Amino acid sequence: MATAIKEPNGSMPVDATNIPAEAHPLAEKPAEIASNINYHAKFSPHFSPFKFEPEQAYYATAESVRDRLIQQWNETYNHFHKVDPKQTYYLSMEYLQGRALTNAIGNLNIQHAYADALNKLGHDLEDITEQEKDAALGNGGLGRLASCFLDSMATLNLPAWGYGLRYRYGLFKQKITKEGQEETAEDWLEKFSPWEVVRHDVIYPVRFFGHVEVNPTGTRKWVEGEVIRALAYDVPIPGYKTKNTISLRLWEAKAVAEDFNLFQFNDGQYESAALLHSKAQQICAVLYPGDATEDGKLLRLKQQFFLCSASLQDIIFRFKERRDGKGSWQWSEFPSKVAVQLNDTHPTLAIPELMRLLMDEEGLGWDEAWDVTTRTIAYTNHTVLPEALEKWSLEVMRKLLPRHIEIIEEIDKRVCSSPL
CATH class of the missing domain: 3.40.50.2000 (Glycogen Phosphorylase B;)
Known part of the structure; x- marks a missing residue:
């Protein structure tokens, strides 16, 4: 089942079958980032699978960014352990x-790519970052x-x-x-x-x-x-x-x-x-x-x-x-x-x-x-x-x-x- 997503105007939900739910932990291209977010929405679920509102989109986006951080995290730990x-x-x-999401994508210099990826999924980056407590x-x-x-x-x-x-x-x-x-x-x-x-x-x-x-x-x-x-x-x-x-x-x-x-x-x-x-x-x-x-x-x-x-x-x-x-x-x-x-x-x-x-x-x-x-x-x-x-x-x-x-x-x- 494809993830149901709202269009930017919040009207009719659309079907994101054109965006595969595939894991791309180190993605930099908007299409791959959107795919990774969609992957977490489907396979790291914390909410009902029948909606993809801003709150759900925030958690899936955060987990997508965390994938990249964990890779760098492990490399950093191993480097200092060795040196x-x-x-x-x-x-x-x-x-x-x-807000960790804004800080992370800014520090990684991928904020524009994430903005484009979320647009493909029917959301604005600004709306998603507002969901973080x-x-x-x-x-x-x-x-x-x-x-x-x-x-x-x-x-x-x-x-x-x-x-x-x-x-x-x-x-x-x-x-x-x-x-x-x-x-x-x-x-x-x-x-x-x-x-x-x-x-x-x-x-x-x-x-x-x-x-x-x-x-x-x-x-x-x-x-x-x-x-x-x-x-x-x-x-x-x-x-x-x-x-x-x-x-x-x-x-x-x-x-x-x-x-x-x-x-x-x-x-x-x-x-x-x-x-x-x-x-x-x-x-x-x-x-x-x-x-x-x-x-x-x-x-x-x-x-x-x-x-x-x-x-x-x-x-x-x-x-x-x-x-x-x-x-x-x-x-x-x-x-x-x-x-x-x-x-x-x-x-x-x-x-x-x-x-x-x-x-x-x-x-x-x-x-x-x-x-x-x-x-x-x-x-x-x-x-x-x-x-x-x-x-x-x-x-x-x-x-x-x-x-x-x-x-x-x-x-x-x-x-x-x-x-x-």
């Missing part, structure tokens, strides 16, 4: 990307700056990745009614985002609460508490008129099947049975949850540590992956291959978390771990306004991150005792 340069990793709680990953200058940095680094052919959180509802959407301003949850993921690729093989444990266990050898280990899994979703970031396509890796918080208590559920204790699943969903529910209560403070701190821990575990994994098969190596090489840039105060827990990972998981001593950490992590401060310089009470920190309080107190002790 093994020093790579920048940008950690930010916010990203304000704008803004990714609710940020709300202001901090997020816009982060996205501009990623775009610029991709354009300059720099080896760089961004890390953030995959917020389910972002902040809010606003409506003006007779009663005034009304705020409702942002629904940018109500259907799905065609730009993200879930990486089911990239998942890391992130611990909260628990206590510190001291082993007979004197080494310390953070144990028990809650463990939430961080699952990676990757978004391609293409450079302008270059093949370099880098990644924005977003973390989603997940609990696993073992965390669902089937016996409690069958006993009617429905909320208790899925308690950890509920707590996991809260972490990436919204950007900047209210922190007027202790629970709100704990949730904000959870968000920030979740981003830091998952990202650093991933960075360390990639560093080791690139060392495989290259003979012996030392942790002193880490800062020559990794640069972690913290966007404002939100990801600063990356400093004690990298110390913990290096000492407790990798077996480094304090001095070596501190040397690696201080040569790896850099920090950007955007303002000195008190509301932007976050403060956390010792009680909240010690409750949620007991091992990190030990590390922070030791850092403070050593800095205060060192000569100026």
Whole structure:
């Protein structure tokens, strides 16, 4: 069955049998692009096959563009994996990307070809781009700056990745009614985002609460508490008129099947049975949850540590992956291959978390771990306004991150005792 398509004037639907539904992932000619869009409308279906209205056309068009990005994405990853340069990793709680479709076809210099292809399918490019919802990953200058940095680094052919959180509802959407301003949850993921690729093989444990266990050898280990899994979703970031396509890796918080208590559920204790699943969903529910209560403070701190821990575990994994098969190596090489840039105060827990990972998981001593950490992590401060310089009470920190309080107190002790 051919895909039913509306003519440009929106009147009678027409039959696109003259446009084959064939996959042309790297197409540049309008006819082949139209064929690839038609292919995704038929064989990557998300809607009823009996209509091809602007919303359906947007998703099929986005998937057609994504085909091309994935090819460049894989080539970029393989190139940097082989060359093994020093790579920048940008950690930010916010990203304000704008419309990915317009940005992608502009950077790839194929906007005119896509406009012609969509005309063949009975649509205008401008109408299709209007269908895209803004990714609710940020709300202001901090997020816009982060996205501009990623775009610029991709354009300059720099080896760089961004890390953030995959917020389910972002902040809010606003409506003006007779009663005034009304705020409702942002629904940018109500259907799905065609730009993200879930990486089911990239998942890391992130611990909260628990206590510190001291082993007979004197080494310390953070144990028990809650463990939430961080699952990676990757978004391609293409450079302008270059093949370099880098990644924005977003973390989603997940609990696993073992965390669902089937016996409690069958006993009617429905909320208790899925308690950890509920707590996991809260972490990436919204950007900047209210922190007027202790629970709100704990949730904000959870968000920030979740981003830091998952990202650093991933960075360390990639560093080791690139060392495989290259003979012996030392942790002193880490800062020559990794640069972690913290966007404002939100990801600063990356400093004690990298110390913990290096000492407790990798077996480094304090001095070596501190040397690696201080040569790896850099920090950007955007303002000195008190509301932007976050403060956390010792009680909240010690409750949620007991091992990190030990590390922070030791850092403070050593800095205060060192000569100026």
